Amino acid sequence: MSVTITFLGGAGTVTGSKYLVRHDGKSLLVDCGLFQGYKQLRLRNWTPLPVAPDQINAVLLTHAHLDHSGYLPLLVKEGFTGHVYTTTGTRDLCKILLPDSGHIQEEDAAFANRHKLSKHETALPLYTRQDALDTLPFIKTVEFGKTCSPLPGWKATFSPAGHILGASSILLEVAGRRILFSGDLGRPDDLIMSPPDDAPQADTVLIESTYGDRIHPVEDILSELAPALARVAKRGGVAVVPVFAVGRAQALLHAIHLLKLKGDLPTSLPVFLDSPMAVNTTHLFESHPGEHRLSTQDSRALTHSATMINSTDESKALASRHGPMVILSASGMATGGRVLHHLAHYAGDHRNMIILTGFQAPGTRGATLASGAKTVRIHGRDVEVKAEVVQLQSASAHADANQLLTWLRTMPQAPDQVYIVHGEAGPADAFRCRINRELGWRAMVPEAGSTWPT
Known part of the structure; x- marks a missing residue:
């Protein structure tokens, strides 16, 4: 049976990263983020996933920012019972970020109700602080460079991505296919974070493109x-x-x-x-x-x-x-x-x-x-x-287009396919063009909700 990826978020937009990998009746979610920004994007947080949470067998988290982790409490609240695998740094940050996210949502709902700002009779939070606290025991930590088995026959290896504490790229191996998720890649010249590790060999790559059409200024x-x-x-x-x-x-x-x-x-x-x-x-x-x-x-x-x-x-x-x-x-x-x-x-x-x-x-x-x-x-x-x-033009914690290309070039051989994710339409397509032109690799920008082979 083939291995497929469904792009549930982080496709055509910078937020809501969720990539559903399926093989032989098993489903694994890489990242579980909230949509942010435009109201029509935020409303997607309230739309049920096309797969029931209790049918998702495991989750891998690249890092703790809410556009990658913030949907987890809702996933657990609605029936997910598997493990969430990530690094120690990401686990430590999730302990801070997720309960705070629930608390803010409760506060925002209460404010809307007090001031009658909601179009609904009663504004409700997407999830509560307690929902977030109930999620934390599901997290299992993996050391950088070590391989874990999130599902029988599936392997996942986490490598440093820079960006923030705990941030990782993830190499997922299933059914003879090697799928690399870049996560959010940090800058090699970041003021405080170490640079990302080189990219390992993979058949399929999902790479972020937040700054896919821009180069950071020389000014620091x-x-x-x-x-x-x-x-x-x-x-x-x-x-x-x-x-x-x-x-x-x-x-x-x-x-x-x-x-x-x-x-x-x-x-x-x-x-x-x-x-x-x-x-x-x-x-x-x-x-x-x-x-x-x-x-x-x-x-x-x-x-x-x-x-x-x-x-x-x-x-x-x-x-x-x-x-x-x-x-x-x-x-x-x-x-x-x-x-x-x-x-x-x-x-x-x-x-x-x-x-x-x-x-x-x-x-x-x-x-x-x-x-x-x-x-x-x-x-x-x-x-x-x-x-x-x-x-500030120099404060970004994301690699720019040149730095993303440099990271891809560290792969020992060209992959079969590159999917451009985690970018607005313009930057994502600009980066696709550069990969096609400068590396000669197959690359595409998947649409939200689409399913593609690995």
């Missing part, structure tokens, strides 16, 4: 961030920085720390990390020293480079402080979380600054701000944007 994050923060500090303003709690928050903290050490920023400039999830993640860097470039001293410095904000009351109290100051807060695309309250409070003042730190998926508030919009909708109202909006 330090040279981009320094003048922006210096400007806002000089005018006594507040810099609100939407950050991904995992990865981006720590990179920004380290960058600000280095700029203060170099004298490019005043050491007295107050920095606040307002995200319990990001605070907890920051402490994990000391537990995973082999996955990043930070020394033991640097890892410890991360936890002291900002005032760590945990409680809601502490977060609200920031609004009574005067600038200059820097507030790093989740989420990175301003889709939810505490950063929305800071944006609503500070966006209307021209002295302030909003710093966007990476890819902003279409349909998100981050993308609206990046486009130069004069208003942004937050909690049911239009908030005027007078603050200076800066989008």
Whole structure:
């Protein structure tokens, strides 16, 4: 019997990664992510999967970002009883990310009900914090470089992908076929994360294409961030920085720390990390020293480079402080979380600054701000944007098009087929063209819901 892949998510869009591999009556899901961005994408989270969760025998997770892991609690809630295989770093991050995701969804539903913002009689969360906690015991850890057997006769090997703690590429072997899932590939020159391992030999490759049509600038994050923060500090303003709690928050903290050490920023400039999830993640860097470039001293410095904000009351109290100051807060695309309250409070003042730190998926508030919009909708109202909006071009944790091609070239031989995933239509097709033209390999961009052989 043939081995097939059904692209349930991460096809034609950057979010919702879910790849269903089937063979001989068995089904395995690689990644289990939430759709984010446009409303029509988010609504897909509420649409039942075309396969019943209790018919999925196992899950492999490339990493912990919610667009790759955030659907897991719903999968378990609706009947999945198998194991979820991933690295220790991803397991540790899921312990932080998934319950927080459930909590935010409960809060958003409660807010919508209080303010009658839902079109439904009662707004409900997709899943709760408890649903997420109930999911964690299903996770089984695998060491980098070691091979596990998620199903009888199936083998999976996890190799470092850079990007964030625990992030991996996965080589799945079944019925004589070798299928390589790139996951989200980090940059070889990342400020804090180690570079991805070379690609192993495979028959079929699924490769991400977030930046499939772009090359990162030569300018690094330090040279981009320094003048922006210096400007806002000089005018006594507040810099609100939407950050991904995992990865981006720590990179920004380290960058600000280095700029203060170099004298490019005043050491007295107050920095606040307002995200319990990001605070907890920051402490994990000391537990995973082999996955990043930070020394033991640097890892410890991360936890002291900002005032760590945990409680809601502490977060609200920031609004009574005067600038200059820097507030790093989740989420990175301003889709939810505490950063929305800071944006609503500070966006209307021209002295302030909003710093966007990476890819902003279409349909998100981050993308609206990046486009130069004069208003942004937050909690049911239009908030005027007078603050200076800066989008850092060098802060991405994803490999660019050249770096993705370089990674593919590390394969010992050409694969039979490459599927371009985890990218918007334009970048994905641009990257397909480059693979065809420069490598001479067969490549295609699969449509969402389509099934293809390996």
